[in-house]
Amino acid sequence: MNLIRLLVIAAVVWLAYVLFKRWLEGKKPQRPGPDGRPQERMVKCDHCGVHVPESQALRSGDQTYCSPEHRDAHRR
């Protein structure tokens, strides 16, 4: 009888631990999830100075630009 009680307590403790871990992970602000995106590095446009996410920035050699228009304008 004591062994069954011990197993039940162990199961409850394990369940609480799993739920607590899941709750902790859900609280992490920078965790990439299905709806949230990972934190992205911002780069500055060399023409107008606007900051854009790295994935949206246009690169031309060492320079970064926010749009093709600014890349072309800076090139001239």
Ligand SMILES: [Zn+2]
């Ligand atoms: Zn720009």
